[in-house]
Amino acid sequence: MIDGMDFAEFDEQVLSLRARVARSGFDAVEDFKVIKGLTASAEETAEAERRLSVTLPEQYKAFMVRYGGGSFGFLDLLPIPAAGSSNQVDDVVSVSQAEFRDGSFVAIAPVGTGDYWCFPVLNGRCSDEVWFHYHDAGDPTVEASDFLEFVARRGVQV
Template sequence: MEMDAFAADFDSVFGWYSARGLPAPPFDSWIASEADLIRAQTELRVRLPEKYKQFMTTYGGGGFVNLEVIPVVAPNDRTRDLIGLNSGDHEVPGFVCAVPDGTGNHWGFVTADGVCEDQVSCYSFEFGEIEPESNDFLEFMSWHGLHAGRAGY
């Protein structure tokens, strides 16, 4: 999915709520700067996917409708960020966690030689298994972030 298609989907979903007189869904918008992304990539020793970086510099982390996207840099000392989630005891070799699923598992990116795949996969902490989920981050956010759990759309 390309950014212009995602943006149209985003506008459509928020318009759907507005047209029905419903409150707008959660949207924190903790935007990452280019410097934040460079810092995260340097500290994690990975190159993040381009579509993930586009999303984080345009929409940002935090609550995003049906998901909680880990911000690249925490907006306060109580919020986890991408570096903290993927460092030390939390590090999963060969995987960058970006979005918790609420059950202890995480969606994110398989890495090889310091480069994240474009594909979003789910890492099961219980079983240590990685399963492919979506072709890219924008497709993942469209389906799981904007549409999952919303009847009538």
């Protein structure tokens, strides 16, 4: 069951993903990484919160410190910008500020169609829920009740 997953259960799913990739032979493909691992420090995460004027979900912050952004299985997660880095265009801060100028959402992963998976923001706090935000039409819809559920379903594909 995915709902209410904790990091111990999630880590088991990651081990399963790595084993599936190893069996498929993709681990031998040059430059292919199941988990890219663009991790963030607690300080970098706090700086992203400051720049976005939000409080990010605890589960998401712990994930970014533990696993990080970039490739994660079948998902591409926007990384937290590295300290002192101003040249990385596609990170959670720059994309969120460009796409959601009103601060109503924080983008966490591109869908690949101009749409994003996001956290909705209410009164400066991100919801734990992950929503699918359409760039041109349609109301945003709930994708997962929390970040680990989202990554397990979309990235690990359990």
